[in-house]
Amino acid sequence: MNFQFLGDHFVSLTVTGLTQGAIYALVALGYTLVYGVLRLINFAHSEVFMIGTFVTTIIWAGLGFSVGDAAPGTLGVIGLIVIAMIAAGAASGATALVVERVAYRPLRKRNAPSLIFLISAIGASVALSEAVGALTDRQPRGMPTLVVPKVQFSFLGADVTNLQLGIFFSALAMMIGLDIFINRTRLGRGVRAVAQNPDVAALMGVNKDRIIMLIFILGGAMAGAAAVLYDIKVGLTTYSVGFLLGIKAFTAAVLGGIGNLRGALLGGLLLGVVENYGAGVFGNQWMDVVAFMMLVVVLLFRPTGLLGESLGRARA
Amino acid sequence: MLLELKDLTLLYGRIQALHGISLTVGEGEIVALIGANGAGKSTTMRAISGLRAVAQGSILFDGEDITKLRADLRVVRGVSQSPEGRGVFPGMSVRENLEMGAYTRRNRAEIDEDLDRVFTLFPRLKEREKQAGGTMSGGEQQMLAVGRALMSRPKLLLLDEPSMGLAPMLIQQIFDIIVEINQQGTTVLLVEQNAQQALSRAHRAYVLETGRIVKEGTGQELLHDPAVKDAYLGVA
Numbered sequence: 001m002n003f004q005f006l007g008d009h010f011v012s013l014t015v016t017g018l019t020q021g022a023i024y025a026l027v028a029l030g031y032t033l034v035y036g037v038l039r040l041i042n043f044a045h046s047e048v049f050m051i052g053t054f055v056t057t058i059i060w061a062g063l064g065f066s067v068g069d070a071a072p073g074t075l076g077v078i079g080l081i082v083i084a085m086i087a088a089g090a091a092s093g094a095t096a097l098v099v100e101r102v103a104y105r106p107l108r109k110r111n112a113p114s115l116i117f118l119i120s121a122i123g124a125s126v127a128l129s130e131a132v133g134a135l136t137d138r139q140p141r142g143m144p145t146l147v148v149p150k151v152q153f154s155f156l157g158a159d160v161t162n163l164q165l166g167i168f169f170s171a172l173a174m175m176i177g178l179d180i181f182i183n184r185t186r187l188g189r190g191v192r193a194v195a196q197n198p199d200v201a202a203l204m205g206v207n208k209d210r211i212i213m214l215i216f217i218l219g220g221a222m223a224g225a226a227a228v229l230y231d232i233k234v235g236l237t238t239y240s241v242g243f244l245l246g247i248k249a250f251t252a253a254v255l256g257g258i259g260n261l262r263g264a265l266l267g268g269l270l271l272g273v274v275e276n277y278g279a280g281v282f283g284n285q286w287m288d289v290v291a292f293m294m295l296v297v298v299l300l301f302r303p304t305g306l307l308g309e310s311l312g313r314a315r316a
Numbered sequence: 317m318l319l320e321l322k323d324l325t326l327l328y329g330r331i332q333a334l335h336g337i338s339l340t341v342g343e344g345e346i347v348a349l350i351g352a353n354g355a356g357k358s359t360t361m362r363a364i365s366g367l368r369a370v371a372q373g374s375i376l377f378d379g380e381d382i383t384k385l386r387a388d389l390r391v392v393r394g395v396s397q398s399p400e401g402r403g404v405f406p407g408m409s410v411r412e413n414l415e416m417g418a419y420t421r422r423n424r425a426e427i428d429e430d431l432d433r434v435f436t437l438f439p440r441l442k443e444r445e446k447q448a449g450g451t452m453s454g455g456e457q458q459m460l461a462v463g464r465a466l467m468s469r470p471k472l473l474l475l476d477e478p479s480m481g482l483a484p485m486l487i488q489q490i491f492d493i494i495v496e497i498n499q500q501g502t503t504v505l506l507v508e509q510n511a512q513q514a515l516s517r518a519h520r521a522y523v524l525e526t527g528r529i530v531k532e533g534t535g536q537e538l539l540h541d542p543a544v545k546d547a548y549l550g551v552a
Contacts, residue, residue, distance in 0.1 A: 186419065189408070192407065193419075196405045199399070199403070202367065203367070204468070205389075205419045206416075
């Protein structure tokens, strides 16, 4: 154990953790939205993210930027990122919608018990990941280094790079946007109404199927955006990339209180930070152990997560 | 006729809950459905609003067959229900609950007009505008549920046990308001355990027993019917 290291690098581990956590949080939103409305854990959400990572590299390659290519100027990079966000957001949103249509809706129409949904979710997850595995010969796919990390400023002895700032604040902006959409708009009210009481929501004239489609698309789009940020940060993706990241994001959602949008943010950031501290103390190979230990400990004391559930609060 | 149920049959699994219900509600009327617990009153309401699929029979609303229409589309046609147990959205403010009632409407000026109308009918709701629905008292939640049902500007207002759990004074008040809403032009079909109030305020009423209509008449007729008195009015 190396507490000396943790003490020396505390701020820098925090910065790294917040960056990683922002990506967890964006993906966690998809789990939390679907759970809040349907009481369903969409295990295929990790593959929705994975699709986004591939669409990003394909779009960039299509625009002439493959592995090893030099990045264009700043404006060009921003353009590539924005285009990738739109494309990956759309592709991931569409994937999520297909999963809902194929794997969940038919079961819902037959009032299947929740265990059946879980099996269907795992099935959809494996099918998607294996399909991409087959299509890519299980080879990882690289991409150009679009953003070379450059120290922007030092904060309490820790260097903060343009990459970290960019990832953190673009993730934060998207989460705030989603929060405003859910809490301030008519459609967002419809989402909360279905989460709180689906029958009464129908009596208000809310089309439940349309709301369900909407949350899958929204969650998918957020995962697609997260996929772009992940690609920029890691520079590599593979068909199995969703597995661990998906579990981490799901952990983040549960940690913050599944069904609670702000909980997803808190849970994601906390998970990112704590696992980095853990890596600092015990070494990198212990990172995931620390992350999941924290989940267990938090759930022991607060079974509903840190912020509890809010979308479907007090549903009968 | 604004609403007509023809020989409606409904099943809960293998149990038959409604055995051929036929009833009508004319434009401008207040019609009451009375009966004991489990007689099928709330089930009939759910069939009309579309929360429960019917096995046989038909529902005509405003001259059109809506038997198979989805619940949310019935709201657009002009059916609005204040459900049993009120169904207030607990995590939304009073204001948001009322806005939910106007979910199918887009004309902001008209919605604001109706918000004013509901706040005039229920001044208490105006005072509690920002409070979360789930933290209000039973009586306040009842007012909110009725007010919310009005926000879709319904042709037909379905009220399921509007007096349930209310203090006697509030029961008087809520029935006064129901009559007022009716006089402003909304047709009302209400289900009540409080038969005394319901019959004295309704134009017409039906008595339900184990999924069948066993009696119908004007409110006054049933109020003075010995069998009804015996079974539902708690007087000798």
